[in-house]
Each structure stands twice: as C-alpha cells, then as structure tokens.
C-alpha cells in the first residue's frame with residue numbers, strides 16, 4: 001500500500017471491540033476482499049496536522065469490518081468480514097463520491113429523497129427547468145442567476161446539441177457543461193436499479209489540480225444524502241445511502257489502487273487527466289469498453305492538453321469515442337490503432353460532445369462550422385495530431401452543426417481585471433516584487449518562467465518574512481496539493497508557480513497575479529490573469545518587464561490585437577524602493593552563503609558514502625582537506641559567523657520602519673506629508689509609514705486624469721469592492 005494511502009485498520013479493530021457481543025451475534029457477516037471493503041476517506045483538518053504526517057496525502061478508513069485470522073493448511077490467512085447492515089456514507093472529498101457495489105436496497109430510498117423546489121426562488125434559472133436537486137444546490141451556493149456562458153450554453157446542451165464554448169476565465173464554464181450532464185443523470189431511470197453503474201460521462205482536463213477541482217465543483221451540486229437511521233436495535237447505526245450520481249477523479253500522483261477501486265465499483269462521471277486514464281485503461285478492458293458507450297464527452301481547457309504533451313494518450317482515448325466509420329476516416333494513413341478491432345464495436349450514437357476553453361482561435365471555430373465533408377477531405381492528408389485544430393477536427397461530433405458560443409472578450413480582457421506593468425532592470429525585479437507585496441497586501445500568485453527561478457526566489461521571500469509557497473511540476477503531488485491548501489488558508493499568502501497553475505485553477509480570492517517574466521504566449525497571459533478577477537470579482541495583474549523583454553511584450557499584445565501602451569504603469573515610491581533593495585541584497589547574500597555550505601556538505605557526504613559503499617579508501621588528502629571543512633574547524637566557523645552577521649544585519653533592517661520621504665514619525669502633524677489624519681481615520685499603511693492603505697487598482701486610477709482612462713479602467717471604477 002503506498003505511503004500516501006494508508007488504511008486505518010487499527011481504528012477498525014477498536015471500533016469493533018467497542019460493540020457489544022450481543023449486537024455482533026445478530027449481525028450477519030459477509031466475507032469480502034480488501035478492495036471491495038466500504039472504504040471512505042478519513043476527514044482531516046485542511047492545514048493543521050499537515051506537518052509531521054510523513055507526507056500522507058490521504059487516509060481512508062473502513063467502518064463495520066471485522067479482521068479475522070484463519071488458520072489454513074497454507075498458514076494464517078486474513079479475512080475481512082463486513083457487517084451486512086452497516087455501511088458508511090459514500091461521499092468523498094476531493095476525489096469525488098465513491099460509489100458502492102449497488103447491492104444495497106437503499107437505492108430506492110435515495111431516489112425517494114428527490115426534493116421539490118420552489119422555482120420562484122430562482123427566477124433566472126426557471127427556463128432551464130433543472131432537476132430540483134440542482135436548483136436546490138444552486139440556491140444553497142447562492143448562484144442566483146446563470147453566468148453569461150451558462151445562460152448561452154445550457155439551452156442547446158440540455159436539448160442534446162454538441163457545444164463548443166469559449167468564455168473568459170472564471171466565468172463559470174464548469175457548470176455550463178456540468179449542469180446539463182448532472183441534469184440528465186439525475187433524471188435517469190438507472191438510479192432506480194441496483195445494477196453496477198456504467199460510465200455515462202467522461203471529462204478530460206489537462207492538469208491534476210483542475211480535474212480534482214472539477215470533481216469537487218460537480219459534487220458540490222449533488223445532494224448530500226445523510227445516512228439513514230434505522231429503527232429498533234440498530235438505531236445507533238446509519239444505513240448506507242448511495243449517491244444519486246457518482247463523480248470521481250482519476251489523476252496521476254495519487255493512489256492508483258484507490259482509483260481502481262472506485263472504478264471497480266462503478267461511477268457515472270469520470271474526471272480524468274489523459275495520462276493516468278490511459279495508464280489505467282491499458283489494464284482495464286472494461287473501462288475502455290465503457291468509454292465507447294458514454295453519453296457525454298467533455299474536453300475542458302482542450303488547448304492546454306495539447307501543450308501538456310498528452311497527444312498520444314488523448315488521441316487513443318478519443319478514438320474509442322468515435323463511430324467506427326469516422327475512426328477509419330480520421331486515421332486513414334495514420335498508424336494502426338492498438339484498439340482497431342475493438343473500435344468496431346457499436347458506439348453510443350447519442351453521445352454529446354462539449355469543448356470548453358477561455359481561448360480557442362476564431363479560425364478554429366470557423367473550421368468547426370464547416371460542413372463535415374470538407375473537414376474529412378482535408379483530414380485525409382493529415383499527419384498525426386500536433387495542434388489543437390487537429391485535435392478538435394478529429395472529434396466525432398455527432399451533431400452536424402455543433403453550437404459554437406464565443407463570449408470571449410476582445411483581447412482577452414476580463415472587465416473586472418485591472419492590468420499594469422512595471423518597467424525595471426532584471427536584477428531589480430525581486431525588489432519591485434517585494435515592494436508590491438508589502439505595499440498591497442493580499443493573496444498573490446506570482447508566475448515565473450522556470451522552476452529554477454522559483455527555487456531561487458522562494459528562500460529569499462522567506463528570509464524577508466513573507467509567506468511564499470512553491471508550485472511546480474517537480475514537486476510531488478502531495479506537496480503540490482499541500483502547498484495549494486496552505487496558500488488558500490494563508491491571508492496575504494504568495495504562490496510562486498510555473499504555468500502549471502495558469503489554467504483552470506479556481507482559488508477563491510486571489511487579489512493579484514504577477515508575471516515575473518513576460519508569459520510565453522498570449523493564451524498564457526490570458527489564463528494566468530484569469531486566476532484573479534473571477535466570477536465578477538475585482539482583480540489586479542502586474543507585469544515585470546525588463547528592457548530586453550519589451551519587444552516580446554509588444555508582440556504579445558499585437559497577437560491580442562492590443563497595444564502594450566494600454567498597460568498602465570504602477571506608481572512606485574522610489575525612496576521606499578531603495579530601502580527594500582538593501583533588504584533584498586542581504587537576503588540574496590545570506591541565501592547564496594547558505595547554499596554554498598549546504599552544497600559543500602552534500603558533496604563531502606556523498607563522496608564519503610560512495611567510498612564506503614564501494615569499499616574504497618579515499619586519499620588522506622580528502623580527509624585532510626575535508627577535515628578543514630568540519631563544523632568544528634576554523635573555516636567553517638568563520639563562514640557560520642559571516643552568515644550570522646548577515647542575518648543579524650537583515651534582522652535589524654527588517655525591524656526598521658519603512659518611512660516615506662517627507663514624513664516625520666516623531667512629529668506626525670508636521671513634515672511635508674502629515675500623517676495624523678490617516679492615523680486617526682485608521683487609514684494608514686501598517687508596513688509603510690506615510691502611505692495610506694489602498695489597493696493597486698485604485699492607485700492607478702487615482703494617478704490618471706479624467707478622460708485618460710481605458711475602457712476597462714472605466715468599467716473597473718464602476719464595480720464595487722471585491
């Protein structure tokens with residue numbers, strides 16, 4: 001069992017022994033295999049307890065199971081007896097609802113729980129006639145009206161059409177495709193049977209985090225069926241309630257054993273990253289077979305899936321969803337598929353396809369509109385897919401005229417977003433970033449071009465007492481999720497991320513997005529910015545632009561059909577910046593010195609360990625030299641002393657108040673910038689004496705003269721605070 005996935009069998013035993021033997025006798029026992037036990041995720045606090053857990057990402061427990069050791073001729077055998085009357089609630093947290101084997105007759109109970117809903121409470125949703133469960137959850141989540149993309153996509157999707165939806169980041173695309181799927185599944189007769197569920201919908205997402213997020217988002221719209229109390233002797237024990245619709249995630253980096261178990265029990269909706277899904281499909285013919293018969297196929301952030309290099313897996317998975325004749329056409333001339341025989345099996349003809357993204361080119365949308373015959377003619381000469389256009393043109397839309405809904409704003413600007421830039425030398429970027437983070441406290445997501453950049457910046461910000469968490473592909477999955485959790489739970493937290501965090505992540509209340517380097521493409525710029533200003537909230541983005549990046553910035557804006565001059569310059573208190581530069585310099589020096597010591601120690605230890613392992617004797621020179629580097633020797637002591645001195649100096653600098661030019665902290669009513677009124681009004685900046693508390697967007701607006709505002713800035717002023 002992987003370390004990230006530990007079963008709490010000890011607690012099972014405890015719980016079991018606490019029961020009265022009288023009750024035990026009355027309960028019928030059924031022997032089951034380990035994988036078919038009614039596992040449920042063990043709820044742990046979000047942040048507390050994350051440390052010291054040996055990196056365990058997720059715990060599972062089973063309730064009502066007796067572990068029995070049986071003596072057999074072959075030795076001792078462990079058996080698991082499940083108490084038939086007992087089962088736990090099936091709701092899982094981030095990985096989705098884990099459905100059961102469907103043998104329990106409480107399914108009918110679940111269906112009877114269908115609530116009625118007073119639709120007049122949600123007048124804006126009435127015309128979609130959604131299932132009462134969905135209306136209930138929309139109301140509970142305070143989604144009182146559909147977002148524009150939901151309003152536009154729901155009608156065609158509910159009436160069975162294929163939909164390609166393009167809408168700005170944070171505009172509610174997940175439910176634009178999710179509600180039609182959930183609506184259909186909630187109304188299906190299969191819920192009234194005890195059969196194992198067959199896969200109905202497959203949602204493909206480019207990253208693990210996005211797949212998990214989509215799963216939670218959909219699960220949040222499903223009713224939570226409380227365990228039902230049974231009367232009489234067993235009244236203390238709840239009976240199992242099956243989820244009406246089960247939605248689970250299959251992603252890399254998490255226990256594949258558990259994910260297989262979830263699949264074995266049957267799910268209605270599978271949200272997956274192509275890589276892990278394909279891995280599992282290789283060993284699970286039944287799953288491949290089920291995918292051929294799905295009713296809904298969704299590609300979320302399809303363009304990113306191409307960037308992430310999931311071509312082969314994606315292509316293989318998509319082939320299974322094609323009708324046989326279409327599959328032949330598309331792959332004519334291409335390599336023979338491993339599944340060519342299977343792909344001739346009858347396919348679910350009524351499959352609906354939904355493709356959603358914030359960025360799909362107009363050309364592509366036009367191409368999708370073209371008659372099928374033209375597309376086919378063109379495809380015959382095509383090589384294997386390498387672009388999004390290739391991929392989408394290969395999708396086997398059953399609908400001859402997929403509904404194309406493009407609500408993307410011109411140039412990708414979200415109206416609630418205020419964009420800005422700071423032009424500075426490369427070497428000054430750390431200081432400007434530090435200035436921004438101190439001047440405008442809030443939750444900030446900083447995008448860097450490389451993992452090395454994150455590794456360099458992370459300790460510097462820590463030395464400056466800022467709470468920064470890294471997120472990049474070389475971190476283990478559990479560390480990635482941990483850091484995301486910490487970032488979400490830390491007020492004024494900072495996430496240092498590569499473009500892995502650019503798409504789809506819906507982290508509430510990100511106030512600022514900072515581009516430490518110019519993003520590689522216009523799409524990346526749009527998606528990165530899309531992590532803030534979501535769901536009509538205000539957001540702010542800032543680009544740090546070095547002289548050699550200006551050309552790239554201009555080109556990037558040209559491809560967005562915009563001018564880079566539209567970006568406002570962030571006002572900066574330059575004398576404050578000088579003080580911050582000194583702190584940053586010191587932090588860098590300390591980090592470099594620490595890095596040198598760690599590196600030297602690593603190398604020395606490595607040499608010694610390798611020599612020992614290979615039973616080689618090292619030269620006496622090595623010991624003489626390395627003796628000099630022992631912690632007790634002079635050189636080491638002097639390095640340590642230097643480091644301590646630097647740290648002390650930084651400590652002093654950090655303790656000194658940052659005072660704006662013209663302010664007299666002693667005589668607060670005098671000086672060229674009297675601060676008494678701000679102090680009395682409680683409107684003073686805590687870290688920078690002499691400045692008012694404010695947000696970056698308002699500071700830009702204040703500096704501009706009336707009439708010089710861009711359209712976006714005018715709209716931004718009309719919004720309330722976020």
Ligand SMILES: Nc1ncnc2c1ncn2[C@@H]1O[C@H](COP(=O)(O)OP(=O)(O)OP(=O)(O)O)[C@@H](O)[C@H]1O
Pocket residue numbers: 142143144145146147150167168169170171172173174175357358503504505506530531534535
């Ligand atoms: N009808 C609604 N009313 C209010 N909030 C909503 C509504 N629908 C969705 N939301 C909220 O809006 C936020 C953004 O939704 P979602 O993640 O689906 O956006 P998206 O368009 O997929 O973004 P991205 O392109 O960045 O992936 C979520 O927090 C979601 O809960």
